[in-house]
Amino acid sequence: MAQQVSGVVARGKGRPVGIETIVVPDPGPGEAVVRVQACGVCHTDLHYREGGITDDFPFLLGHEAAGVVESVGEGVTEVAPGDFVVLNWRAVCGQCRACRRGRPWYCFATHNAARKMTLADGTELTAALGIGAFAEKTLVAAGQCTKVDPAASPAAAGLLGCGVMAGLGAALNTGSVGRGDSVAVIGCGGVGNAAVLGARLAGAARIIAVDVDERKLATARQLGATHTVDARAGDPVAAVRELTGGFGADVVIEAVGRPETYEQAFYARDLAGTVVLVGVPTPEMRLELPLLDVFSRGGALKSSWYGDCLPSRDFPMLIDLYLQGRLDLDAFVSETIPLTDVEEAFGRMTRGEVLRSVVEF
Template identity: 80%
Template sequence: MTQRVRAVVARGRGAAVGVETILVPDPGPGEAVVRVQACGVCHTDLHYREGGIDDGFPFLLGHEAAGVVERVGDGVVDLEPGDFVILNWRAVCGTCRACRRGRPWYCFATHNAKRRMTLEDGTELSPALGIGAFAEKTLVHAGQCTKVDPRAEPAVAGLLGCGVMAGLGAAVNTGDVGRGDTVAVIGCGGVGGAAIMGARLAGAARIIAVDIDARKLETATVLGATHTVDAKTTDAVEAIRGLTDGFGADVVIDAVGRPETFKQAFEARDLAGTAVLVGVPTPDMKLELPLIDVFSRGGAVKSSWYGDCLPSRDFPLLIDLYLQGRLDLAAFVTETIPLDGVEDAFARMERGEVLRSVVIL
């Protein structure tokens, strides 16, 4: 039975989003309908609104979410109504060349629901990252639902669905931060803050937070940074070297995703150090580096896809750490807002006033 629910829709490039009625069909084979309880406002949703991802308007926004499974389609065996889940946008296929090599976090053929949600006039919607969770209910592939301990607060749990997992995983999984390492994080918004928290969780001895916003640097200290660098007034590369006996950091994470910040990450790492790009660039951005420096500095230059996470492995583990009081995920929730507050939340996010606004349904 098709259901009518309220949802946030972006109809055109740069246009303000609005709450509209959409139609959610019954789940098909391998699919599930989820009643959304909370969904974080992520910068990726703003990228969709601005046409920075693709031109598939109208978009059903929202993807950083937690909720309760309401219905499942044929063939779904490991999920049932009533399960508390975090939605993920990398439902691994299990059969592509990455999965067959035992690297499912690189899966090249991730699943999405095949049935389409629509506007009331039948216009098909493009759900953000295959999820579309600024909605009272959404339709996803069953593999996009990761069961976690239901004691977790939905507003906190949902953040693992994107930004927090991306940043934390950039440190722990992609950057392979180890005990005693020195880590620098450039850009201390939600993703960068999560990278700082991940570096602390991994046992880094020194964590250097770099930003141009003093408020974000204050928050970075709360999240685990041992040193801060105001890149508005200080050369970030020289400051990082100055805090590391002139050598540079073992791991430098660029959570901004601009050519100038990634060049800083590349130059601020120690010999044989690792530079990790987790901030999302736009298609027009270009990077120029002296090839001799790429060779002579050694080490690794990596991009981090979703924190190189495996949701079925990482989400339950991180929720357990949160419930044990060892991972303060609640620190990322700056405010909770209603469904019709997303457009205003975008403005606050652009002004750097929040780590995360979270829609509560």
């Protein structure tokens, strides 16, 4: 039987979001209804509100979430009612060319729930990243539910659903940071500071955090940066080189998503080093680099999609590290807020006052 819950809806480009009644249908085959316990406020939600992803308004926002499975549809075996899960937007299909090649973290056909949640008047909603978790309950594909240890804090665990996983994975998966490596991270918001934490977890010897905001650099030091660079004070490329014996870093992670900072990352790496782009650019941005420099410097230029994560593999492992005290996910929870405060949280996020505001239900 369909249920009515409260959720945060964006009805038009640039318009403030509001709380509305959401109709959540019973799960169909391969689907699950999840009672949401916590959901982070991510830049991606703001991009949806601003029409920067699609124009399929109205949107049911929210996607960095954890909660408890309430019911499942026909054929669901991977999760059951009562399971504590982190929601993800990479429900791998198992059939596409990436999956068949044994690389499901690149799955090209990830899937969402077939049934639609609606407004009370029947208007179909577009769920952010196929999740829509700024709501008391949400309908997702069962493959979007990753079972983890229920001892974890929902507010911290849910952040693996997007930004924190993107940063951790940029270091651990895409960048393949190894013991003794030097790493520079350009841009130390939530994703960049997660990359700092990932580099520390991987055993990097030197972790250089670069930003223009001293508050973010202070957090980077807390999470494991051995050195920080204020990019307002001089050339960050020269600073990274000076801190790495004149050579540049083995891995440079660009977590801003702008041509200027990508160029800095390109020249701040050592010969045969790796650049990882995890910051999300906008469609109009263009990059110009001398092709001879691309050739002569060697190494690898990579883009990191969702930290190249495989939720079924990575989420349980990272939650175990969190519960062991080896992965400080709590550091990313700047504040917990009620559902009614999402619009104000967008403002604090834009001003750089928080790593993550987290809605708790």
